[in-house]
Amino acid sequence: MADKREKLVLVGNGMAGIGTIEQILKLGGTYDITVFGSEPHPNYNRIMLSYVLEGSKTVDDIILNDLNWYKDNNITLHTGMTVTHVDETHKQVITDSGMAVPYDKVIIATGSNSFILPVPGCDKEGVVGFRDIADCDAMLEAAKLYKKAAVIGGGLLGLEAAKGLVNLGMDVTVVHLMEDLMERQLDRNASSMLQAELTRQGVKFAMGKQTVELTGTQRVNGLLFSDGSELEADFVVMAVGIKPNIAVAKDSNITFNRGIIVNDYLQTSMDNVYSVGECTEHRGVCYGLVAPLFEQGMVLAKHLCGVDTKPYEGSVMSTKLKISGVDVFSAGEFMETSEHTVISAKDDWKKTYKKILLKNNIIVGAVLFGDVTESASLQKLVKQGSEMTDEIYAEVMGTSCSGGEAKKGMSVEAMSDEEIVCGCNGVTKKAIVDAVTENGFTTVDEIKACTGATRSCGGCKPVVEQILQFVLGDSFQQGAKQGICSCTSLSRDEIVAEITAKGLKTTKEVMNVLGWKQEEGCSKCRPAVNYYLGMIYPDTYEDEKESRFVNERMGANIQKDGTFTVVPRMYGGVTTPEDLMKIAEVSLKYDVKVVKVTGGQRLDLIGVKKEDVPKVWEELDMPSGYAYAKSLRTVKTCVGSQFCRFGTQDSMGMGALMERKYERLDFPAKFKMAVNGCPRNCAESCTKDIGIVGNDGGWEVFIGGNGGIKPRIADSFCKVKTDEELVEVCSAVMQYYRETGNYLERTSEWVERMGLESIQTAILENEANRKELAARIDFALAQVTDPWKKMLNDKDTRTALFEDTRV
Ligand SMILES: Cc1cc2nc3c(=O)[nH]c(=O)nc-3n(C[C@H](O)[C@H](O)[C@H](O)COP(=O)(O)OP(=O)(O)OC[C@H]3O[C@@H](n4cnc5c(N)ncnc54)[C@H](O)[C@@H]3O)c2cc1C
Ligand SMILES: NC(=O)c1ccc[n+]([C@@H]2O[C@H](COP(=O)([O-])OP(=O)(O)OC[C@H]3O[C@@H](n4cnc5c(N)ncnc54)[C@H](O)[C@@H]3O)[C@@H](O)[C@H]2O)c1
Ligand code: SF4
Numbered sequence: 122m123a124d125k126r127e128k129l130v131l132v133g134n135g136m137a138g139i140g141t142i143e144q145i146l147k148l149g150g151t152y153d154i155t156v157f158g159s160e161p162h163p164n165y166n167r168i169m170l171s172y173v174l175e176g177s178k179t180v181d182d183i184i185l186n187d188l189n190w191y192k193d194n195n196i197t198l199h200t201g202m203t204v205t206h207v208d209e210t211h212k213q214v215i216t217d218s219g220m221a222v223p224y225d226k227v228i229i230a231t232g233s234n235s236f237i238l239p240v241p242g243c244d245k246e247g248v249v250g251f252r253d254i255a256d257c258d259a260m261l262e263a264a265k266l267y268k269k270a271a272v273i274g275g276g277l278l279g280l281e282a283a284k285g286l287v288n289l290g291m292d293v294t295v296v297h298l299m300e301d302l303m304e305r306q307l308d309r310n311a312s313s314m315l316q317a318e319l320t321r322q323g324v325k326f327a328m329g330k331q332t333v334e335l336t337g338t339q340r341v342n343g344l345l346f347s348d349g350s351e352l353e354a355d356f357v358v359m360a361v362g363i364k365p366n367i368a369v370a371k372d373s374n375i376t377f378n379r380g381i382i383v384n385d386y387l388q389t390s391m392d393n394v395y396s397v398g399e400c401t402e403h404r405g406v407c408y409g410l411v412a413p414l415f416e417q418g419m420v421l422a423k424h425l426c427g428v429d430t431k432p433y434e435g436s437v438m439s440t441k442l443k444i445s446g447v448d449v450f451s452a453g454e455f456m457e458t459s460e461h462t463v464i465s466a467k468d469d470w471k472k473t474y475k476k477i478l479l480k481n482n483i484i485v486g487a488v489l490f491g492d493v494t495e496s497a498s499l500q501k502l503v504k505q506g507s508e509m510t511d512e513i514y515a516e517v518m519g520t521s522c523s524g525g526e527a528k529k530g531m532s533v534e535a536m537s538d539e540e541i542v543c544g545c546n547g548v549t550k551k552a553i554v555d556a557v558t559e560n561g562f563t564t565v566d567e568i569k570a571c572t573g574a575t576r577s578c579g580g581c582k583p584v585v586e587q588i589l590q591f592v593l594g595d596s597f598q599q600g601a602k603q604g605i606c607s608c609t610s611l612s613r614d615e616i617v618a619e620i621t622a623k624g625l626k627t628t629k630e631v632m633n634v635l636g637w638k639q640e641e642g643c644s645k646c647r648p649a650v651n652y653y654l655g656m657i658y659p660d661t662y663e664d665e666k667e668s669r670f671v672n673e674r675m676g677a678n679i680q681k682d683g684t685f686t687v688v689p690r691m692y693g694g695v696t697t698p699e700d701l702m703k704i705a706e707v708s709l710k711y712d713v714k715v716v717k718v719t720g721g722q723r724l725d726l727i728g729v730k731k732e733d734v735p736k737v738w739e740e741l742d743m744p745s746g747y748a749y750a751k752s753l754r755t756v757k758t759c760v761g762s763q764f765c766r767f768g769t770q771d772s773m774g775m776g777a778l779m780e781r782k783y784e785r786l787d788f789p790a791k792f793k794m795a796v797n798g799c800p801r802n803c804a805e806s807c808t809k810d811i812g813i814v815g816n817d818g819g820w821e822v823f824i825g826g827n828g829g830i831k832p833r834i835a836d837s838f839c840k841v842k843t844d845e846e847l848v849e850v851c852s853a854v855m856q857y858y859r860e861t862g863n864y865l866e867r868t869s870e871w872v873e874r875m876g877l878e879s880i881q882t883a884i885l886e887n888e889a890n891r892k893e894l895a896a897r898i899d900f901a902l903a904q905v906t907d908p909w910k911k912m913l914n915d916k917d918t919r920t921a922l923f924e925d926t927r928v
């Protein structure tokens with residue numbers, strides 16, 4: 122029987138288009154849907170590219186609808202295919218490959234392109250925009266090869282790109298045309314506070330500069346400015362705004378201006394052709410943020426499903442910069458004129474700034490810097506066009522003493538069901554209320570897992586909490602503890618306490634007895650519970666390999682081409698000519714692609730074929746360096762008193778001793794150490810979990826350092842006189858971290874959470890406790906064995922993991 126369903130073709134596989142399709146599916150729309158996307162990926166969260174660049178998310182993490190979603194919903198998806206035009210006469214959508222697909226309705230959601238400044242040299246190698254996964258990959262690759270980056274444009278995108286590149290180790294200068302950063306969202310006060318904070322975080326600025334040329338031969342090597350000055354740069358990111366992508370409209374004879382012109386029901390000038398998203402111009406406005414796009418999508422979905430809907434009347438824009446440690450928020454109007462009444466508070470000591478603009482006593486805009494706790498409330502007030510009252514003033518300016526009574530006009534009760542709470546993910550109040558009432562969810566994490574709200578910038582978290590409070594009443598505790606994942610509402614401390622109190626012995630038992638919502642747990646809780654059990658029962662717990670991350674299961678790091686790395690131990694960074702010869706011979710025999718000296722002073726044999734990994738270990742006959750494990754990685758040492766004329770302590774000897782003593786034991790996260798012979802600190806103790814620095818009278822111990830994505834300089838913990846005292850203090854710190862650290866929490870975060878002083882009190886001021894901790898780690902260390910020795914003698918595991926090429 123012929124399919125009677127109407128044919129709906131979506132041009133553009135981005136957040137606005139797929140957001141609309143999701144709404145249509147929710148409303149029970151019965152279209153036969155075909156989607157075209159120029160990019161080779163399924164729909165992903167473009168917003169989160171800033172986090173991919175920063176390193177805190179992977180491309181897989183940001184996929185919103187995987188290929189199964191399209192299949193499950195009977196949607197035909199054509200990725201890597203660009204639509205050229207809509208043929209109204211034959212009612213067909215035509216692609217660049219010549220495909221013609223019939224339609225009854227079309228949605229054009231082609232988004233924007235990066236605006237590339239048309240200056241000489243803009244097409245040189247090393248010049249990119251920042252818009253999609255391909256751009257992000259180019260930036261990640263460039264950071265490995267080049268050092269000096271220039272980001273042109275000091276708007277939201279430019280600043281997020283700049284911070285991402287700084288995190289990747291580049292020397293980054295933001296080149297901005299105006300005197301104030303983010304001048305489209307912030308006033309001068311907030312801009313200058315923002316610039317000061319970003320400067321502190323390592324970003325450089327060239328303000329008031331107009332780029333007239335990008336210099337270099339084939340590859341860019343610098344920027345020339347209109348005032349004649351220059352800036353050296355071997356990589357340039359253009360972040361000077363976006364251009365709505367109107368190519369399809371242009372070639373189909375659909376009316377456009379800056380964007381594709383639509384009416385209040387998102388209809389274009391061509392019958393049955395609609396447009397949503399950044400490519401659209403509505404009442405003269407083209408939007409560049411996701412919240413308005415979801416609002417448009419909601420109206421269009423209802424219209425296409427024949428559901429009664431209010432027209433789309435435009436959106437109030439609000440923004441939040443997604444850079445950790447920089448809290449900036451802006452909503453609605455932000456520059457005062459003679460028409461505004463201004464409420465403001467600036468605190469130069471706390472480095473906070475708050476400004477609220479009123480027009481005829483209506484709240485029309487707000488800017489926050491440093492403390493954005495009121496951002497969600499202010500966003501709501503601006504959006505609703507609320508009148509300022511004494512109560513609202515007291516609440517948002519922090520002078521309220523009425524215990525929350527004041528929040529009248531700000532209550533979530535007043536929100537309509539269809540109002541979008543999470544602009545980044547298009548989640549309505551109703552979706553959150555349903556998740557609470559239908560699924561029994563009670564925490565923000567559960568709401569996040571179920572609806573996606575709070576998943577991106579996090580700005581909506583306070584409103585989600587208010588909704589939880591509104592629906593759950595007394596049973597919701599503000600700031601209530603969050604479970605370690607959405608499988609449980611138990612915190613790490615509660616799980617550890619229950620394991621001990623109830624004598625639970627396996628992950629399965631923990632999950633059964635403690636009432637996990639998902640019987641098998643998830644990839645977040647399984648490795649965590651496996652670690653806690655091993656920490657509590659070091660002598661009897663049978664490690665559950667299947668609960669570990671893949672690299673730990675394999676005992677080797679898998680690389681992007683499917684090969685592995687082999688990293689033998691070099692205790693304290695010291696090796697011998699004999700070991701080097703062995704490494705050379707094995708590397709040649711097994712065709713190792715690269716032998717790399719690592720930052721941890723050892724050799725990384727990169728590119729070993731999977732089936733060769735056990736043979737390489739067998740022939741090296743060296744202990745594994747645990748480069749893949751949540752365990753002690755390396756102890757970096759300087760030359761020290763054995764050879765260095767400044768050395769006061771034997772750093773190489775102490776480093777080797779430490780590495781031999783603590784190797785192979787599980788920690789909550791990877792653990793790095795350094796030992797220096799004198800305060801010149803050549804082995805960089807300040808960025809290690811434990812850094813040790815020799816001095817004339819003994820040693821100084823530093824803890825909580827980190828040189829990775831979130832760098833932190835280690836805190837001075839104590840000074841000791843003898844080697845024995847040093848070992849005892851290090852043992853106690855490590856065991857205390859093992860016993861109190863959250864799984865995957867580095868010591869840099871642990872020290873911040875626990876407080877340096879409380880760790881000092883527990884270890885330095887309580888000798889009995891220190892000695893007990895040291896004894897407990899010694900007991901745990903006595904149980905560890907060499908996993909590779911075991912693996913090589915276990916033929917079945919070896920074959921299953923490495924030698925069965927079908928795996
Ligand atoms: C790094 C970054 C961070 C951001 N952060 C935030 C943020 O924190 N908050 C916020 O609100 N917004 C943010 N944005 C903006 C936000 O991502 C966009 O507003 C949103 O993604 C636009 O959605 P869209 O679907 O309209 O367009 P797009 O996401 O651009 O999707 C359009 C898709 O259509 C495809 N396409 C184009 N032409 C054709 C054609 N002819 N045929 C087939 N396919 C075609 C494109 O390849 C693209 O995949 C950010 C943007 C970037 C780049
Ligand atoms: N956190 C967020 O909400 C977020 C993050 C990233 C991107 N985005 C969105 O992505 C889009 C693109 O962001 P954007 O920052 O490129 O756009 P933008 O238009 O907001 O900012 C561009 C900036 O570049 C500056 N500029 C223009 N010409 C210049 C020149 N010749 N030299 C130096 N500076 C110049 C402008 O003064 C402006 O501040 C926007 O719609 C933005 O809202 C949002
Ligand atoms: S830290 Fe001191 S002892 Fe060690 S190599 Fe440097 S100068 Fe020499």
Ligand code: FES
Nearest residue numbers: 543545577578579
């Ligand atoms: S508004 Fe950004 S995550 Fe919800």
